Amino acid sequence: MLIVLFRAVILYIVIVFCMRLMGKKQIGQLQPSELVVTILLSNIATLPIEDINIPVLMGLVPIVAIVSLDVFFSYLSLSSKSFRRMICGSPKIIIADGRLDQKLLKQLRFTVDDLFESLRAQQVFDISQVQLAIVETTGQISVYVKRSEGSVTPTDMNISVNDADPPQLIVDDGEVLENSLSLCGVDRKWLEKTLKKESCTLEQVFIMTCDGNEKYNIIRKE
Secondary structure (H helix, E strand, O other): OOHHHHHHHHHHHHHHHHHHHOOHHHHHHHOOHHHHHHHHHHHHHHHHOOOOOOOHHHHHHHHHHHHHHHHHHHHHHHHHHHHHHHHHOOOOOEEEEEEHHHHHHHHHHOOHHHHHHHHOOOOOOOOOHEEEEEEEEOOOOEEOOOOOOOOOOOOOOOOOOOOOOOOEEEEOOHHHEEHHHHOOOOOOOHHHHHHHOOOOHHEEEEEHHHHHOEEEEEEEEO
């Protein structure tokens, strides 16, 4: 039992390291080649755990080899567009100027249900509102809604507004996040002054956010 536990811990650490080495894109958006790598890693990792007669090294060597090959292919994709298209494919425009390309829909083996499900996931329930839709290499569909159907923006109404970065978490359960303070253009003195104005101590803060305009929100601990 201890041998199995020890093997599982070793392989877990190695797999986590390999996934970090492959980059955040591996977790968020799987390209076809990355999906293959993920499946292979999961299958290879289970072999030394299920069969203690298989040396752990027999599992580690192919894992490291596959990840190294994937990293090499990633760098090769950066330097060669043709290689990148061969491995990952290329985006396909499925709706252009509001017109659906039915032939391409069949080539991609997308059903109408698949299309409408992807549209609904982006809060589009009427296909007539779509100006442009692109099937990405990950299989996801990116949608651009017609200007006439989109939300009215301050620019459309000639209203001047100050652009600012979204609010940052600057206090997490009483702990000050220094990097977030600098992103918001404030410092500890501003924080202490603000908390004093709100009659609140740092230890009483559960969550505090702030944006570039020094607009803040405080949630106290219960």
